[in-house]
Amino acid sequence: MITTDGPAGRHGMTATAVCSLSDSPASMLVCINRSSRMHDVLTQNGAFAVNVLAAGQEDLSRLFADPALPMARRFDQAGDLVRTALDLPGLGVAQLTIACTVSMMIEASTHSIVMGEVREILKGTGEGGLIYFDRRYHPVG
Template identity: 50%
Template sequence: MIETWEFRAAMARLGAAVNIIVTDGPAGRHGMTASAVCSVSDDPASLLLCINKSARMHDVLKGNGRLTVNVLAGGQAGLSGAFADKTLDMDARFAAADWIMSDHGVPALTGALAAFGCAVASVVEMGSHSIFLCEVQHLMIGEEKSGLVYFARQYHALPMRDAA
């Protein structure tokens, strides 16, 4: 059997885009930093995200059934840290940035590289996490600039590609 520490050490070698996932609705407003996000299909446009069952976001997202995945730019590591900080309440987290209300009723981050407005299509349970399969219903594409990844337990801004 693979030890937890060993698996986490190996996963630290897998770079991933940094995202802030937000939800709003009858179950409340919540947001968190997540790197466990990826595309599933382009027809229909869909994403998956993995959330620990013990995270508050888990039940709030299940209750609301809708979310925005905000892809962070290279200069937004501080904002990622705020949404990962369990000592900050939601008002303080959301106050750390500017938001616009998207067409699907969930805030989208101003300055994000992209914002995917989604509805939860299904949830699959796997160990300590749930896999949320989400259909993209709204899309906002931001300004083209450097991206933010998490690799080796640190943030890294990806440089823009050369226009050549």
């Protein structure tokens, strides 16, 4: 899950392309469709949080993937929110919330590759991993 907040407002979405990029400086990479609302909001806000969901949190992933659900309702239903040092919303029930500032964006086909430098990592209450593969969620660990 990717969340952001700032001048363009608060927004969140379920992302399928997220990975670590570098350990020095610690960096993350997120791919976002340029036609999505998140793309414009994230571009203006300049910061994002990666919320690593835990086993059993499929409902949270579906909640933030539902385009018909208003953004305020997504966050209201997400449970306890934490604020990072960058003032980004994080999900307290996630395994981790990784706060990043955007360091670079590269356009590639229909998406932008968003690179962010890690500024803070918050441990949440979630345990075990969650992956999405073959059109289904799978617990890990």
